[in-house]
Amino acid sequence: MITLLTGAGLFLFGGLLAIPAKKQWRGMLFIVISLIAQFFILPPVIKILYGSPVISINLNFSGPIGNAGLLVDPLAAFFMLIISIGGLLAAIYSAGYMKMYRDDDRYSLGSYYFFMGLLIAAMLMVVIIQNALLFLIAWEIMSLSSFFLVTFEHRKEEVRKAGLYYLVAMQIGAAFLLTAFGWSAIQTGSLDFASFKNLSIANPVNATFIFILFFLGFGTKAGFVPLHTWLPMAHPAAPTGVSAIMSGVMIKTGIYGILRMLLIFGVPSPWLAWFVFGVALITGLLGILNAIARQDLKEKLAFSSIENIGIIGLGIGVGMLGIVSGRQLIALAGFLGALLHIFNHFTFKSLLFFGAGIVYSKTHTRNIEKLGGLAHYLPVTSALFLIGSLAISGLPLFNGFIGEFAIYFGLVKGLNATGGALHLTAIIGLAGLALIGVMAALCFTQIFGICFLGSPRTAWHNQPAEASPAMLIPMAALAFLIILIGLFTPLVLSLFWTVVQQFLPFSAVSVWFELYTIYEKINRALLILGGLILFFTLLRWLLLRGKSVATFKTWDCGYQAESSRLQYTASSFAASFVEMGSALVPRKSVVESSRELFPSGAQFTSDTDDVTEQSLIRPSISLLQKTLQRFAWIQSGKTQQYILYGLIFLLILVIWIIGVH
Amino acid sequence: MLKGFYALILVLGPFILPGIINRIKAIWAGRKGPAILQPLFDFNKLIRKGEVISKTTSFVFRIAPPVNVAAVLFASLIIPLPQHNAILSFPGDFILFAYSLALARFMLVIAALDTGSSFEGMGSAREITFSAIVEPAFFILVGSLALVTGHTSFAAIFELLNYSTGFTILVKSLCVISLFIMLLTECARVPVDDPNTHLELTMIHEVMILDYSGSDLAFMQYAVGLKMVTIATLLANLLIPTGTGTAAGLALYLVVLAIAAIAVGLVESWIARLRMTHVPQFIFLMAAFSLTAFAVVMFLIHGGF
Numbered sequence: 001m002i003t004l005l006t007g008a009g010l011f012l013f014g015g016l017l018a019i020p021a022k023k024q025w026r027g028m029l030f031i032v033i034s035l036i037a038q039f040f041i042l043p044p045v046i047k048i049l050y051g052s053p054v055i056s057i058n059l060n061f062s063g064p065i066g067n068a069g070l071l072v073d074p075l076a077a078f079f080m081l082i083i084s085i086g087g088l089l090a091a092i093y094s095a096g097y098m099k100m101y102r103d104d105d106r107y108s109l110g111s112y113y114f115f116m117g118l119l120i121a122a123m124l125m126v127v128i129i130q131n132a133l134l135f136l137i138a139w140e141i142m143s144l145s146s147f148f149l150v151t152f153e154h155r156k157e158e159v160r161k162a163g164l165y166y167l168v169a170m171q172i173g174a175a176f177l178l179t180a181f182g183w184s185a186i187q188t189g190s191l192d193f194a195s196f197k198n199l200s201i202a203n204p205v206n207a208t209f210i211f212i213l214f215f216l217g218f219g220t221k222a223g224f225v226p227l228h229t230w231l232p233m234a235h236p237a238a239p240t241g242v243s244a245i246m247s248g249v250m251i252k253t254g255i256y257g258i259l260r261m262l263l264i265f266g267v268p269s270p271w272l273a274w275f276v277f278g279v280a281l282i283t284g285l286l287g288i289l290n291a292i293a294r295q296d297l298k299e300k301l302a303f304s305s306i307e308n309i310g311i312i313g314l315g316i317g318v319g320m321l322g323i324v325s326g327r328q329l330i331a332l333a334g335f336l337g338a339l340l341h342i343f344n345h346f347t348f349k350s351l352l353f354f355g356a357g358i359v360y361s362k363t364h365t366r367n368i369e370k371l372g373g374l375a376h377y378l379p380v381t382s383a384l385f386l387i388g389s390l391a392i393s394g395l396p397l398f399n400g401f402i403g404e405f406a407i408y409f410g411l412v413k414g415l416n417a418t419g420g421a422l423h424l425t426a427i428i429g430l431a432g433l434a435l436i437g438v439m440a441a442l443c444f445t446q447i448f449g450i451c452f453l454g455s456p457r458t459a460w461h462n463q464p465a466e467a468s469p470a471m472l473i474p475m476a477a478l479a480f481l482i483i484l485i486g487l488f489t490p491l492v493l494s495l496f497w498t499v500v501q502q503f504l505p506f507s508a509v510s511v512w513f514e515l516y517t518i519y520e521k522i523n524r525a526l527l528i529l530g531g532l533i534l535f536f537t538l539l540r541w542l543l544l545r546g547k548s549v550a551t552f553k554t555w556d557c558g559y560q561a562e563s564s565r566l567q568y569t570a571s572s573f574a575a576s577f578v579e580m581g582s583a584l585v586p587r588k589s590v591v592e593s594s595r596e597l598f599p600s601g602a603q604f605t606s607d608t609d610d611v612t613e614q615s616l617i618r619p620s621i622s623l624l625q626k627t628l629q630r631f632a633w634i635q636s637g638k639t640q641q642y643i644l645y646g647l648i649f650l651l652i653l654v655i656w657i658i659g660v661h
Numbered sequence: 662m663l664k665g666f667y668a669l670i671l672v673l674g675p676f677i678l679p680g681i682i683n684r685i686k687a688i689w690a691g692r693k694g695p696a697i698l699q700p701l702f703d704f705n706k707l708i709r710k711g712e713v714i715s716k717t718t719s720f721v722f723r724i725a726p727p728v729n730v731a732a733v734l735f736a737s738l739i740i741p742l743p744q745h746n747a748i749l750s751f752p753g754d755f756i757l758f759a760y761s762l763a764l765a766r767f768m769l770v771i772a773a774l775d776t777g778s779s780f781e782g783m784g785s786a787r788e789i790t791f792s793a794i795v796e797p798a799f800f801i802l803v804g805s806l807a808l809v810t811g812h813t814s815f816a817a818i819f820e821l822l823n824y825s826t827g828f829t830i831l832v833k834s835l836c837v838i839s840l841f842i843m844l845l846t847e848c849a850r851v852p853v854d855d856p857n858t859h860l861e862l863t864m865i866h867e868v869m870i871l872d873y874s875g876s877d878l879a880f881m882q883y884a885v886g887l888k889m890v891t892i893a894t895l896l897a898n899l900l901i902p903t904g905t906g907t908a909a910g911l912a913l914y915l916v917v918l919a920i921a922a923i924a925v926g927l928v929e930s931w932i933a934r935l936r937m938t939h940v941p942q943f944i945f946l947m948a949a950f951s952l953t954a955f956a957v958v959m960f961l962i963h964g965g966f
Contacts, residue, residue, distance in 0.1 A: 386721070412813045423808055441763055442790070445774070450774070453774045521751040540726065540727050543875075544876060551716040554718075554776045554778045554872055567777050567778070
C-alpha cells in the first residue's frame with residue numbers, strides 16, 4: 001500500500017516540481033517523475049490482477065470520518081493500471097503538444113503540469129478510498145483539477161464558457177452522489193463502504209433508489225444520456241493531452257463508481273438491470289448519431305466517447321441481467337465485455353485524441369470540412385490514426401472487436417436462456433449493438449476519409465510537417481496495445497479474470513474456461529485473417545512487379561475545372577444517414593442566395609443540435625430560472641430589509657423556544 | 662476432399678455466378694450474351710496489366726484491395742458447406758462473419774474517399790448508409806435462428822434447423838427472402854445498384870472502384886463475386902435439408918448457387934434500379950422480413966410474447 005501511495009504522491013510531486021522549474025525542463029521533469037511512479041504502481045497492481053491477495057489498510061479517524069479503509073482489490077488495481085499508464089502517456093504527449101504555449105506568457109505551463117499531477121493522483125485515490133467522505137473529497141479534487149485543465153486557455157471566451165458548464169455539470173453529479181452517500185450513511189450509521197453492504201439485504205427498496213442516485217451521479221461523470229451534455233463542450237475546449245486523459249481515463253472513474261456500487265449493493269432489484277441496459281443502449285445510439293452529425297473533430301470524438309460509454313454500459317447491463325436470471329455465462333460475458341471495453345476504449349480513444357491534437361497543432365483548425373489530404377503530410381500520424389479508427393469501429397484484428405464480441409456473446413446466450421422478456425431484450429440488444437457498430441464505422445470512415453485522405457480542402461499557410469516523436473511515441477505505444485489485445489487475446493485475457501470474478505456471485509471457473517476456449521478459437525481465426533491479408537498483399541506486389549505503375553489525376557468524368565472544393569464533404573458523406581435520424585439530430589440550415597438574374601454569390605450554413613441539450617437540459621434550466629425568479633424579491637439589496645429578516649428570524653426563534661418549554 | 666470442393670467453389674464461383682447473371686440478362690433481352698466464363702477471362706487479362714494510380718491517393722488506396730479480398734475470403738471460411746462443419750466454427754461465429762464483411766467495407770469506403778473524387782465520395786456514402794440497415798437486420802435474422810435452435814454457431818444452427826418441420830418452414834422462407842435482399846444489397850445488384858449503369862452519379866459499388874485498374878481492379882471484382890458466393894452458400898445452408906446425403910447435398914448446393922444467380926439475373930431483367938431515395942425503403946424490407954421471422958419464432962416458443 002505504501003508503495004502505491006508513493007506512486008500516487010509522485011505524480012503530485014512531479015506537478016509541484018514543475019511550477020518553479022525552468023520553462024524548457026517542465027515537461028521533461030514531469031515525464032521522468034511519472035515514469036518513476038510507474039515502477040511503484042505497476043508491479044503491485046499487476047500482481048493483484050494475477051491473483052495476489054488484495055492490499056488493504058484501515059485507518060481510524062476521530063470525528064466525522066470514522067473508519068476509513070484503503071483497499072486495492074482487482075477492480076481498483078484494474079483502474080489504477082489504466083490511470084497510471086494513461087497519465088504517463090498524456091505526460092509524454094504534453095511535452096510535445098504544449099510546446100506551442102511554452103513561450104506564450106499569457107498561459108502558465110507550471111499550473112498545467114501541477115493540475116495534471118493533481119488530477120492523476122486524485123483519480124488514483126478515488127479508486128482506492130473506501131470511505132464516503134474521503135471519497136467525495138478525492139472526487140471533488142479530481143473534478144476541480146480537471147476544471148482548471150479544461151480552462152487552460154482561459155483567455156478565450158468559449159473556453160471559459162465550456163469550463164463553467166463543465167464545473168456546474170460536475171457539481172450536479174456530485175450533488176446526486178452526496179445525497180446517495182448521505183442516505184446510505186443515515187441508514188447504516190457509518191461512512192464506511194463495507195457497512196453499506198447490509199443495506200441491500202435490510203431494505204432492498206431503499207437500496208434500489210440509492211443505487212439509481214449513484215447511477216445518476218456517476219453517470220454524469222461517465223456521460224450517460226441525458227447527463228452527457230458537458231462532454232462535447234469540455235473536450236474541444238481543453239488542451240488535447242487533457243482531452244485524451246479525460247476521455248480515455250477520467251470518465252471511466254464514473255464507470256468505476258457504478259461498478260463499485262454494484263459490488264457493494266449487488267443487484268437489489270431485477271428491473272435495475274433493464275434500467276441500466278436501456279439507458280446504455282440509448283446512450284450508445286444517440287452518442288454516435290450526434291458524432292456523425294458534427295463537424296468539429298474533437299466534438300465528434302467526445303460524442304464517440306459517449307457512444308463507447310454506452311457500449312460499456314450495455315456490457316454491465318448484460319452482466320446484471322445474467323446475475324438476475326442466474327445465467328453464469330451471460331453474467332460473465334457481460335462483465336468481461338464491459339471491462340475489456342473500458343481498457344480498449346482507453347487505448348483507442350487516447351490514440352485518436354492524440355491524433356486529433358496533432359492535426360490541430362499542424363493546421364490550427366478542428367473543423368474537418370477544412371481538412372483533407374493529411375496522409376501525404378503526416379504519414380505516421382495517419383497510419384496510427386487509421387489503426388485507432390479501425391479499432392473503435394470494432395473491426396476484427398483490433399481490440400475493439402475483442403471487447404464487443406463478449407457483449408454480443410452474452411446477448412446471444414440470452415437467446416438460448418428461457419424467458420420471453422430476456423429473448424426480446426437480447427434481440428433488441430443485438431440489433432442495437434450492430435447498429436451502433438455500423439454507425440461507428442460510418443463516423444470513422446468519415447473522420448479518417450475527410451481529414452486524412454483526398455486533397456486539402458483549404459490552402460494552408462505553412463505546409464503541415466510530421467509531428468515530433470514526443471507526440472508520436474504515446475500514439476505508437478497505444479497502437480501496440482491495440483494490436484496486442486486484438487491479435488494475441490489469450491495472452492492478456494487472464495488479466496481480466498480476477499476482476500470479472502468479483503462480480504459473479506458464484507464460482508465461474510467452468511464458464512470462464514468455456515469463454516476462454518472460444519477466444520482461443522477466435523484468436524486462431526484472426527491469425528488466419530492476418531495471414532490472408534499478408535498473402536494477398538504479397539500477391540499484389542508479385543503481380544505488379546516489373547509492370548508499369550503510372551500516376552495520373554483522379555478520374556473526373558471529363559470535367560475540366562477540377563478543384564479540391566468539389567470533393568465530398570463530411571456533411572455530404574453523412575447527409576443521407578443523418579436524414580434518416582433527423583428527428584434525433586435536428587439540423588438547421590440557412591441558405592442565402594441572391595435572387596438576381598445572374599446570381600453571383602450564395603452562402604449555405606448548416607448546424608446540428610443535440611436533441612437532449614435542446615429539449616431537456618435547456619428547458620429545465622429555464623424552468624428552474626423562472627421558478628427561482630419568483631423569489632428574487634427576497635434579495636433586494638436593501639440593508640434595512642436584511643436587518644428585518646434577522647429580526648423576524650430572532651422573533652420566530654424566541655417564540656419557538658417559549659413554545660417548546 | 663470436401664475442403665477441396667469448397668476451395669474450388671470459392672475460386673471459380675466468383676466468376677461463374679456473374680457469368681450466369683449476365684447470360685440470363687442477355688437471353689432475356691434476346692441477345693446471345695458473353696460466355697459464362699467471360700468474367701474469368703477478364704480477370705486473367707486484368708492481372709497481367711500494369712496500373713494507373715491517382716496521384717491524390719495515399720497508402721490506403723494500395724492496401725485496400727488485398728485487405729478487401731482477404732476479409733471477404735475469411736468471411737466465406739466461416740460459412741459451412743451445407744450439412745458439414747465450417748472450416749472456422751465456434752459459438753458466436755456469425756458475429757465474426759458480419760464484422761469481417763464490415764472490415765472489407767471499411768477499407769473499400771476509405772479507399773474510395775482516398776481518390777478525392779466527389780463521385781466516389783457519393784458512392785461510399787451510399788454504401789455505408791445502406792449497410793447501416795443491412796447489418797442490424799442480419800443480426801435479428803441470425804438471432805431468430807439462434808433462438809429457435811438454441812445454438813449460436815452457423816453449423817449447429819443449420820443442422821438443427823433443417824431437422825425440424827412445420828413452423829420452421831415459415832421461418833426459413835422469411836429468412837430466405839431476407840437473405841436474398843441482403844445479397845442484392847451487399848453485391849450491388851438491381852434494384853439497389855446497377856453494375857451496368859453508364860452514369861457515375863447513379864452508381865454505388867462501381868463508382869467506388871472507379872479509379873482502380875489492373876490487378877487491383879481484379880481483386881476488387883473478385884471480392885464482390887466472392888461475397889455473392891458466400892451469401893448464396895448461406896442460402897443453400899438454409900434450403901438443403903439435413904440427411905440429404907453428401908453427394909446429393911453437394912449437387913443440390915451447386916443447384917442453389919445457380920438458382921441464386923439466375924434469380925438475380927431475372928430480377929435485373931424485370932425491374933429497373935430504384936430511385937436512390939427509395940433504396941433505403943427497399944432495404945428496410947430486409948429488416949421487416951427479419952423482424953417477422955423473429956416474431957414467428959417468439960410465437961413458436963412462447964405462444965405469444
